[in-house]
Amino acid sequence: MTQQAEAVRRIPLNRDRVLSAAVVLADEAGIDALSMRRLAQELGVVPMALYKHVANKEELLDGMVDVIVGEIDPPVSGADWRSAVRLRILSARRSLLRHPWARQVLESRTNRTPAVLGYMDSFIGMFLAGGFSVDLTHHVMHALGSRMWGFTQELFDDSANAAPAPTTAKVQAVMYQEMAARYPNILAVATAANHDDGSVVGQGCDDQFEFEFALDLLLDGFGRFHEEGWTSNRAKPER
Incomplete structure (x- = not known):
């Protein structure tokens, strides 16, 4: 030793x-x-x-989540709500990428520790400080979901995690022909971008780009609703 x-x-x-x-x-x-x-x-x-x-393994896992939460940057002082939220979410994502197990553990937790609750409270506070109503902020949090922790459920997640069977160029060409005949829309979208093999979104998709693309769409929508004075009462259809 x-x-x-x-x-x-x-x-x-x-x-x-x-x-x-x-x-x-x-x-x-x-x-x-x-x-x-x-x-x-x-x-x-x-x-x-x-x-x-x-006390036990579950408390250990809760504490490990607290360590991850502690790595997330605090809100940027003086920034507008959109920048503050975006930067914080991307900081959370960097933390999860440093710890590949963290997403699985986060999804398994039923207990909300003070550190987790503190992060959620502070996260909500960024919208309220930006002038969002409590009503709109409530629905914003539903829309963001797990994205506030730096991840989201992806359309092709399960299939992407399975190792693809090796194929020859000839076999792959036949597969593409069959796909084009039976599922042309899926094939068109799936082959629309240059791919990298390390993706979890879809084979070769740029995970970070796709995450930020969706995040920016959400933030833009939240901003528009905020400027319009949106309320859930107005949005609900009459019965």
């Missing part, structure tokens, strides 16, 4: 150290590899030592 490793093991254990180590372990080995036993091994302690700082 090196002197450096021994020195790390002698650092007093606390909640921040446990959570930081859990984030690093998930980053390096994946969220499925995270367990209280494995985390204790990484910290050089017995598993029971962890329970003085986190």
Whole structure:
């Protein structure tokens, strides 16, 4: 054992150290590899030592989400509401991209910790500070959904996560011909852009571009509704 490793093991254990180590372990080995036993091994302690700082695995995951939330930039002082919201969402997205497991964990959480609630409250506050009514802000939050955390459900997400079967150019040409005959509109849209293989939106689509494109559409729409004095009462059809 090196002197450096021994020195790390002698650092007093606390909640921040446990959570930081859990984030690093998930980053390096994946969220499925995270367990209280494995985390204790990484910290050089017995598993029971962890329970003085986190009650169980669920509380550990909640705390890891808090670490991610803590990485998101605060609202930019003096910026207009649109810029402040856009920058904050893109900061949240950068945090999620640094931690590939974070989206899965965020989607699994049913408990709202003070850190999560604080972020949501501050996020809502950017719209209210920009002059949005509580009514419009309520519907804005529904429209944004998970985008406030830097991700969104994508049309082709499930299929993109499956590894494509290797094909020859001849086989691919036949596949395109069949698609063109049976599903011409899908093919036209799917081949409309130059693609990169690392995408999760659709094979080769620029994920960041697509995320920002949709975000800007939403922000533009929110701004228009705000300027028009939109209210949900006026928008609801008469029965």
